[in-house]
Amino acid sequence: MAIDSMLQRQVMGRFATGVTLLTTRFDEGVLGMTANAVMSLSLEPPLVVVSVDKKNSMHECVMRGKCFALNMLRADQEEISRRFAISGPKDFSGLRLTAAETGAPILVDAIAYVDCKLVEILPGGDHDMFVGEPIAGEVREGEPLIFFGGEYR
Numbered sequence: 001m002a003i004d005s006m007l008q009r010q011v012m013g014r015f016a017t018g019v020t021l022l023t024t025r026f027d028e029g030v031l032g033m034t035a036n037a038v039m040s041l042s043l044e045p046p047l048v049v050v051s052v053d054k055k056n057s058m059h060e061c062v063m064r065g066k067c068f069a070l071n072m073l074r075a076d077q078e079e080i081s082r083r084f085a086i087s088g089p090k091d092f093s094g095l096r097l098t099a100a101e102t103g104a105p106i107l108v109d110a111i112a113y114v115d116c117k118l119v120e121i122l123p124g125g126d127h128d129m130f131v132g133e134p135i136a137g138e139v140r141e142g143e144p145l146i147f148f149g150g151e152y153r
């Protein structure tokens, strides 16, 4: 029998991760969402994955825009993570933003970003895994924001 979801949260919460601001661009505009279910899937060909809850507005927006960017947050960007982890309209005010290839917002002050074309959608229960082909990216200096045991480190 499967373990309950609370125990799964606690166990997987012991797996320390970085934190990203997942962004997308679609017809009506742009959207951002905090995400840590992120993985480098393949190098040949280059592929990355982000897992998104089907209930989140980000899910429909990535499906529409067929692109996404992952911005790896810096240690002092906890406020950005909190701001984009709240359901509903997202506030990009005060952020230094640019765009790369797809038009998804790129955070100038993040420690790295990867800008992707959506190439596949893999089903996973109440989430879908969006597989992206990176078409632009950059690495910058700085320490990462860490998420562990449900807290920022």
Ligand SMILES: Cc1cc2nc3c(=O)[nH]c(=O)nc-3n(C[C@H](O)[C@H](O)[C@H](O)COP(=O)(O)O)c2cc1C
Pocket: 019, 033, 034, 035, 036, 037, 038, 051, 052, 053, 055, 056, 057, 058, 059, 081, 084, 085, 086, 087, 088, 089, 147
């Ligand atoms: C540290 C952290 C990581 C998160 N990672 C994910 C994730 O990988 N996938 C996901 O669907 N939601 C994730 N969430 C939850 C979303 O950020 C949250 O549900 C958000 O409010 C969704 O907004 P939306 O419904 O407007 O798209 C995470 C939240 C936090 C605080």
